């Protein structure tokens with residue numbers, strides 16, 4: 001009996017983990033994409049407040065930069081499919097113009113790396129400059145590949 005329960009538990013655990021890696025629906029993929037974008041935005045916003053000396057302990061700056069470093073590799077996989085989700089703002093240009101989109105991703109990843117290189121030095125001016133470049137990389141991609149908010 002105990003053996004059967006053990007085996008059943010194992011099977012259930014396996015089924016759950018398999019379900020977790022199954023291909024998401026386009027809608028779930030879009031929601032996931034938006035969650036990662038919000039995470040980028042959260043860390044980016046925190047860095048922004050620190051750099052401008054408005055809030056946050058600069059000792060924590062490295063943590064937020066590291067979070068961007070950790071997330072940056074995931075960005076390609078976020079755009080495997082478009083969806084019919086009403087608030088999905090990923091433009092068809094992403095799939096129609098993959099080379100330009102890959103360039104936008106590369107710009108962003110390079111900007112994160114550049115920020116990470118200066119972040120540990122604690123030199124606020126250099127961090128500020130690198131952070132502005134990162135902002136441009138986010139904005140550059142949004143301008144070409146994200147639907148403007150309709151009011």
Ligand code: HEC
Pocket residue numbers: 030033034035037038040041042044087088089090091101104105108134137138139141142145146147
């Ligand atoms: C390579 C392109 C690209 C880069 C780089 C990029 N984004 Fe985005 N971002 C998008 C696209 C496309 C969407 C729309 C996604 C959707 O609606 O499915 C988006 C959506 C968002 C959203 C809205 C999420 C929501 O709730 O719907 C925020 C906030 C955001 N991005 C912030 C950022 C920040 C901050 C950075 C830089 C640190 C960044 N993005 C870098 C392409 C990019």
